[in-house]
Amino acid sequence: MDENEIIVRVAGAAGDGVQSAGLIFSKTFSRSGLNVVTYNYYQDIVRGGQSWYQIRASHNPVRSQGDGLDVLVALNRDGLERHTNPEINEGGASPLDGIAIFDESISPSQERNVTYCKMPLSGIASKHSKVSLVKNTVAIGAAVASLGIEFDVLAEVIKDTFGNKGAVADQNVNAAREGYDYYVEHYKPVSKKVTYSGKKRVLINGGEAVGLGAVSGGLKMYIAYPMTPASSCLHFLAAHSSKYDVFVKIPEDEISAITMAIGANYAGVRAMTGSSGGGFSLMVEALGMAGMLEIPLVVYESQRSGPSTGLPTKTEQGDLNLVLGASQGDFPRIILAPGTVEECFYMTREAMNLAQVYQTPVIVMSDLYLSEHVETVPDLELEFELDDGKRAADNEENYRRYLITEDGISPRAFPGQSGLMHNEDSDEHDEYGNVVSDAETDPRKRIAIMEKRMRKLDTYKSKMKPTHTYRFEDADVAIVQWGSTKGVVEEAIDVLRKEGIKAGAIEVSHVFPLNPDIRELMSGKKVIVVENNFSGQFNRLLKSEFLVKTEFVNKFNGEAFYPGELAAELKAKIKGGA
Amino acid sequence: MIMITVKDYEGPVKPDWCPACGNFSQLSAIKNVLVELKVEPKDVAVISGIGCSSNLPEFIKAYGFHGLHGRLLPVASAVKWANPKLTVIGYGGDGDGFFEGTQHFFHTAKRNVDITYIVSDNEIFGLTTGQASPTSEMGFVSKSTPEGNIERPVNPLTFALAAGATFVARGFSGDPKHLQDIIKRGIQHRGFSFIDVLSPCVTFNKINTYDYFRKRVYRRESDNLEDFTEAYKACEEWGEKIPIGVFYQAKRDTYEGLDPVYKKGPIIDMPYRGLKTEDLEEFM
Numbered sequence: 001m002d003e004n005e006i007i008v009r010v011a012g013a014a015g016d017g018v019q020s021a022g023l024i025f026s027k028t029f030s031r032s033g034l035n036v037v038t039y040n041y042y043q044d045i046v047r048g049g050q051s052w053y054q055i056r057a058s059h060n061p062v063r064s065q066g067d068g069l070d071v072l073v074a075l076n077r078d079g080l081e082r083h084t085n086p087e088i089n090e091g092g093a094s095p096l097d098g099i100a101i102f103d104e105s106i107s108p109s110q111e112r113n114v115t116y117c118k119m120p121l122s123g124i125a126s127k128h129s130k131v132s133l134v135k136n137t138v139a140i141g142a143a144v145a146s147l148g149i150e151f152d153v154l155a156e157v158i159k160d161t162f163g164n165k166g167a168v169a170d171q172n173v174n175a176a177r178e179g180y181d182y183y184v185e186h187y188k189p190v191s192k193k194v195t196y197s198g199k200k201r202v203l204i205n206g207g208e209a210v211g212l213g214a215v216s217g218g219l220k221m222y223i224a225y226p227m228t229p230a231s232s233c234l235h236f237l238a239a240h241s242s243k244y245d246v247f248v249k250i251p252e253d254e255i256s257a258i259t260m261a262i263g264a265n266y267a268g269v270r271a272m273t274g275s276s277g278g279g280f281s282l283m284v285e286a287l288g289m290a291g292m293l294e295i296p297l298v299v300y301e302s303q304r305s306g307p308s309t310g311l312p313t314k315t316e317q318g319d320l321n322l323v324l325g326a327s328q329g330d331f332p333r334i335i336l337a338p339g340t341v342e343e344c345f346y347m348t349r350e351a352m353n354l355a356q357v358y359q360t361p362v363i364v365m366s367d368l369y370l371s372e373h374v375e376t377v378p379d380l381e382l383e384f385e386l387d388d389g390k391r392a393a394d395n396e397e398n399y400r401r402y403l404i405t406e407d408g409i410s411p412r413a414f415p416g417q418s419g420l421m422h423n424e425d426s427d428e429h430d431e432y433g434n435v436v437s438d439a440e441t442d443p444r445k446r447i448a449i450m451e452k453r454m455r456k457l458d459t460y461k462s463k464m465k466p467t468h469t470y471r472f473e474d475a476d477v478a479i480v481q482w483g484s485t486k487g488v489v490e491e492a493i494d495v496l497r498k499e500g501i502k503a504g505a506i507e508v509s510h511v512f513p514l515n516p517d518i519r520e521l522m523s524g525k526k527v528i529v530v531e532n533n534f535s536g537q538f539n540r541l542l543k544s545e546f547l548v549k550t551e552f553v554n555k556f557n558g559e560a561f562y563p564g565e566l567a568a569e570l571k572a573k574i575k576g577g578a
Numbered sequence: 579m580i581m582i583t584v585k586d587y588e589g590p591v592k593p594d595w596c597p598a599c600g601n602f603s604q605l606s607a608i609k610n611v612l613v614e615l616k617v618e619p620k621d622v623a624v625i626s627g628i629g630c631s632s633n634l635p636e637f638i639k640a641y642g643f644h645g646l647h648g649r650l651l652p653v654a655s656a657v658k659w660a661n662p663k664l665t666v667i668g669y670g671g672d673g674d675g676f677f678e679g680t681q682h683f684f685h686t687a688k689r690n691v692d693i694t695y696i697v698s699d700n701e702i703f704g705l706t707t708g709q710a711s712p713t714s715e716m717g718f719v720s721k722s723t724p725e726g727n728i729e730r731p732v733n734p735l736t737f738a739l740a741a742g743a744t745f746v747a748r749g750f751s752g753d754p755k756h757l758q759d760i761i762k763r764g765i766q767h768r769g770f771s772f773i774d775v776l777s778p779c780v781t782f783n784k785i786n787t788y789d790y791f792r793k794r795v796y797r798r799e800s801d802n803l804e805d806f807t808e809a810y811k812a813c814e815e816w817g818e819k820i821p822i823g824v825f826y827q828a829k830r831d832t833y834e835g836l837d838p839v840y841k842k843g844p845i846i847d848m849p850y851r852g853l854k855t856e857d858l859e860e861f862m
Contacts, residue, residue, distance in 0.1 A: 031862070200862040208861070216853045220845050221660070245851055247659060247839045252685040256652040259645070263656030266643060267623070267664070269845050271656070289646050382853045415623045415641035415657065415664050416846075423590075423635045423642030426628070434591055435636060435644075 003193045005058035006147055007068050009093070010136075011083050012075030015047040017133045020161070021073065022053030023374070024140055026203055027157045029057035030376045032149055033197030037375045037487070039065035039560070041091050044312045050078060054093065059195045063340075063487030065373075067564040070098035070190055071146055072114075073139045077106045084112050091559050098190055101142050101183075103135060117142065117187050124182065128175040129168075137172045141179030146190045151180050202377050206370035207232025209344035209377070210300050211240070214272055216345070217352025218386045221247045221271035223260040228312050229368035230274045230302040254279035258286040258299065265296045266424065268414035270352060274300030277319040278309065284326045287361050291331025293424040294402065294410065294453065296355035296362075296389075300348070303367040305558045314558025315368035317483055320537040323363050324512060330450070332408075332457040334362045335512035339486025342377040343509060344370060349384060357389040358456045359409065365511065367532070369560040370484040395419035400431040404448055408455030457513055464515045468507040471497060475504030477574055478525040480518075480550070482508040482538050485530050488561045495567035501574060511538070519546045528553060528573050532560065584609050586619055589637040598788075600751030600777025601631050601698050607749075607758040608667065608696070609638060611765060622665045625654040627679065629671035630705045631698035631777070648678025651686040654693045659834055661846040665765060668695040673703050676712035676732050683734075687741035689833040690769045696761065697734065697772075698751075700779035701786045708782035718785065735813035738772045739806065739826060745771035746809065746826040750795050751778065752788045756822065763824055769832050776822070794820040803827040 006029075010021045022038060029036045034057040042051040056066040074080035080102050082088050086095040096114050103121040119142060125134040137158065144154045155173050162169035204212070210233045214222070222237045224230065234248070241248045251257050257273045264271035275283065280301050290297040303319040305311035323335055334354055338347040344366060351362040392399055392411040401422045403410040410431075413420035427435040428446055436445045470490050472478075477496075481489045489505050496503045506521050508514070527550045529539040534556045543550055553569045555561055587609040595601045612622060622640035626632035628647035635642025641664075645653055654668040675683055675697045686695070702720060703709040709722035713734065718727040738746045745767040749757035757775065764771035776795070778788050798821035802808060809826035834840045842848070 202858050202861045204861050212853060212857075215851070218850050218852070220848060221656070223656070242838050243857075245839055245842065245848055247837060247845055251652060252681045255649060256682055256685070259649045259652040260656035260659075262645075263625070263643075263653035264660040264845075266653070267657045267660035267846065269660035271660075285646055286649065293643075293645075380853075380858065382855065382857075384852060386850055414661075416621060416661055418620050421619050421639050421641055423644060425636070425642075425644040426646060427644065432590065433642075435633075 004060050005056060005062060005066065006070050006190070006192050006194055007054060007056045007066055008071045008073065008143060009052055009054045009069055009083060010073045010075065011050070011052040011079030013048050013078070014043060014045050014051050016075040017136045018051050018053050018075065021136045021140055022055060024157055024161055025055045025143070026374050028144060028149060028154050029055060030201045030203040031153050031157060033199040033201070034058060034194065035060065035062045035201070035376050036203060037062045037065055038373045040373050041559070042313050050082065052079065052083070052090070057194070059197070064491050064563050065560070067562055068094050069096045070192065071143050072096045072098070072100040073143050074100055074102040074106065075136060080106055080108055084108065084114050092557070092562050092565060099146055099187070101139050115187070117183065119179070119182060121179070124178045125175050127178070129171040134172060134175050137175045138179035141176030142183035145180040145183035146187065147192065148189050149196060151177060202380065203374050204341060204377060205232055205372055205374045206341045206344045206366050207302070207372065208236045209341045210348045210364065210366065211236040213345040213348030214298070214352060215244045215246060216382060216384050217349035218270045219246055219272055219352065220269045221249070221261065221264045222274070223249045223251060223257045223271065224274045225250060225254045225257050225279055227276045227279045229304055229371040230276050230279070230300060232371050233274055233300060254282040255286060258283040262286060262290050262295050262297055266293070270356070272298040272300065274302065276302050276304050277306050277322060280319065280322065280326070288327030288329060288331055289426050290361045291327065291333060291453070292426050294359040295424070296359050298348070298351045298355050299361060299363045301363050301365050302371040303365065305556070311558045313368070315532060315560055316556060316558065317367055317532040318534065318537065318556070319365065320511070320541065323365060324541065330454065332358065332360045332454055333512065334358065334360065334460060335365060336362065337365045337483035337509055337511045338370070339483060339507060339509055341370065341375045345377065345380060347509065353387045357387055357409070358460055359389065359412065360456060365483060367484050392417070392420055401433045402429065402431045402449060402452065404431055404452050407459040408452050409459065461513050461516065464510060467515045467517050467521060468509065469521065470505040470507060472504035472506070472521070475502050476525055477501065477503040478506050478522050478527045479503055479530055479570065480506045480508060480522070480527060480542060481530045482511050485532060485561060488563050488566055489530055491563035492566040492570055495563060496570060499571070501571065503570065503574070514541070514545050522546065522548055526574065527551070528570060530561070530566065532556065580618060582613050582616055582618060584613050587612060587639050589639050591636045593637045594633065595630060596781050598780045599630070600700060600775070600779070601634065603751045603754040603757060604696065604698055604775055604777065605634060605637055607754055607761050610758050611762045612665070614762060615765065617665050621663065622667065623657050624667050624669060625650045625657060626668070627670035627674035629674045629703070631669065631671045632674060634669050648674050649682065650674070651679060651682040651695065655686055655689070655691045658691055658693050659840065659845065662692070662834060662844050666693040667765070668693055670697060671704070672697055672699040672701065672713045672734070673711045676734055683737070684741045687738050687743035687770050687772065690742065690744055690830055692769055692832045692834065694764045694771045694773070697774050698777040699734065699774050700777045700783055702779050702783040704779050704782055715785070733813065733816070734774045735825065736810060739810055739813060743772045744769035744828045744830050745824070746813065747771070747773045747824040748822045749773055749775045750791055750822050751775055752792055753795070753822065756797060760824060767827060769830060776820070791820065794818060795822050796820070798823040798825070800825070
């Protein structure tokens with residue numbers, strides 16, 4: 001285990017306060033100047049079951065939930081058993097190799113090679129509050145003490161968390177203080193070489209990053225129907241609607257959500273919709289309409305385990321085929337897949353401009369892992385210039401909404417503008433927007449307008465920035481990943497490099513159309529594709545685009561990859577094929 | 579002052595409807611009303627679905643949107659929310675509105691979005707060449723119901739009332755003067771106005787013809803338009819006598835009028851806000 005990092009896990013049942021405790025830890029670390037990545041393991045229930053929340057923190061960059069466990073805060077007996085038992089290996093996570101903090105009412109079924117910190121959590125809590133969940137705060141105080149973090153940092157976080165309830169905040173601070181002191185008095189600190197600095201870092205989840213990126217990209221309307229895991233973005237924007245002047249609406253269904261977003265964009269307002277795979281499936285027909293009418297549209301699609309209702313609280317990258325093939329006929333679409341929470345911000349903002357410039361649907365694909373876990377992000381660049389693309393001036397003579405141009409992009413006009421009245425039609429139409437198939441289908445006009453629309457993709461491709469790589473200069477194995485596996489693939493490569501395997505990553509954040517430079521990057525190398533789904537949807541896309549031979553590592557149990565696990569699988573593929 | 583004439587509203591394409599189709603008089607009525615109300619074509623957005631009637635945006639010079647079957651109301655709502663200075667008219671058929679668009683019809687009425695929704699109700703599918711529609715009567719023989727329709731027809735007016743529409747009316751394509759008056763009142767109404775227009779399909783519906791309606795239709799007047807119960811009763815009358823006119827009109831806040839962001843002004847006029855450094859403090 002890396003002595004420059006700490007991994008804390010809070011385990012309990014739904015309703016035990018696992019989430020809140022996890023967030024308090026996360027914030028305490030991020031305010032101590034550490035980089036933080038969290039992992040949220042939960043079920044589709046409100047009470048009971050098993051859930052846990054892992055926080056990995058270091059002064060060095062952290063890019064995944066990591067392997068190992070230093071401090072376990074067990075809120076029930078089940079949590080203590082599962083996470084100290086090396087045979088259970090809960091959700092793929094490592095068992096405890098450090099200290100376990102739990103209430104004295106719990107006894108482990110058998111002694112294991114961990115330090116048991118059995119504490120009167122409830123007893124201390126009851127001195128400060130009648131609320132039983134305050135025992136969690138006592139445990140948090142003890143855990144923070146075990147890591148040698150100043151109590152004041154935790155006290156501030158607790159005050160902010162319970163901010164609007166003065167007495168409650170004080171009770172929790174006092175309870176935490178007593179837990180903190182109790183630990184110091186009775187147990188030894190966890191020996192780690194983590195450096196705390198005072199620099200506060202921005203700590204957000206992927207859904208919030210998407211929302212912030214959209215606002216930075218000029219979002220004025222967000223219309224979405226609730227669905228896990230896309231709702232973290234919806235909740236964030238709804239809560240900040242008045243602050244950011246974003247009109248937020250939950251309509252009757254996802255069909256309404258997407259057609260409203262299209263309507264707003266048609267009228268000249270930057271609007272966006274979002275859902276998970278189930279909701280996106282309902283949006284399919286309208287997606288094609290946006291393509292046909294050439295109306296800008298950003299769709300945030302946060303994947304969860306499918307098919308159908310699937311595993312509603314589990315992650316997967318199984319919607320690529322859906323998003324790639326959604327809607328009948330051919331029309332240009334752009335698919336982006338941010339790899340980190342930071343990229344969720346920048347790439348959603350990029351999508352807001354791309355949609356305007358290319359006047360076509362841009363889909364930002366995230367997943368449950370990315371949307372729902374918080375992590376620290378480097379200082380965000382907030383300066384941004386909106387690019388509205390081509391627009392017609394009032395009273396332009398002989399205005400043609402779908403003017404045939406070399407780059408495929410035609411000038412837009414909006415209701416309210418003088419002298420530019422026209423019809424935007426989901427039937428095939430000519431340059432003016434008039435239908436070509438009613439009285440007599442005109443094949444020449446059809447071909448011309450179809451080619452014009454599709455040319456937009458060529459224009460876009462010609463302007464794509466080079467594909468990102470990681471430790472690639474001397475690599476003879478190319479690990480190709482897309483979306484949220486970016487961080488864990490990098491860490492797995494670090495593991496392989498230590499063992500002398502020259503592996504590097506091709507990080508595909510722009511999934512469709514694929515950047516032609518990927519062909520050159522893969523050339524002459526052993527190619528292994530990593531993705532979180534059953535059939536290798538991206539692998540198939542890559543192979544069909546570049547006619548390349550690949551191997552494939554996947555995971556579809558609902559959890560994200562762990563770096564050690566992924567490194568082992570990659571190693572087996574590399575050795576196996578050598 | 580700008581003089582607006584019907585010619586200003588003449589679309590780039592001649593209507594391709596069958597001669598004598600009920601849609602013609604609705605198109606004329608809409609144009610005449612817009613002229614009468616001195617609305618400039620640039621300030622009109624006509625949003626339609628899919629079906630014979632939904633081809634209308636091509637036949638009027640304004641900002642047109644010919645979208646998807648059943649989905650015109652969410653598009654129209656968002657256009658209005660984006661730019662409230664526009665006169666937004668939703669126009670479609672009975673199949674479009676009362677089959678595939680039912681949930682949108684219900685919720686748009688409930689929200690009281692300030693748009694006008696005109697349905698050309700011919701009690702049959704025309705563009706797909708003659709199947710039973712949601713308003714087809716029991717026993718109606720069509721391509722999809724060769725032994726007679728066994729579903730009861732939906733009553734769009736009572737449905738709109740139940741959903742909370744604040745303006746509910748019925749017109750008849752065979753009475754264009756009256757239709758024009760209703761459409762005018764609908765457009766002037768602040769809130770969701772719904773106008774069901776009895777509109778004979780001269781090609782596929784041999785039952786609900788101009789003659790059929792002329793024998794039954796009568797103009798109903800009421801000076802008590804806010805009385806819901808009276809309106810509901812009037813909307814239920816169907817058979818030997820069929821009333822046309824405005825049945826219900828009530829004052830209620832529009833959806834957009836209550837939205838906290840919208841209250842600050844038209845969304846289309848809001849400047850780019852973006853993010854400021856201090857916006858990030860709450861995440862630290």
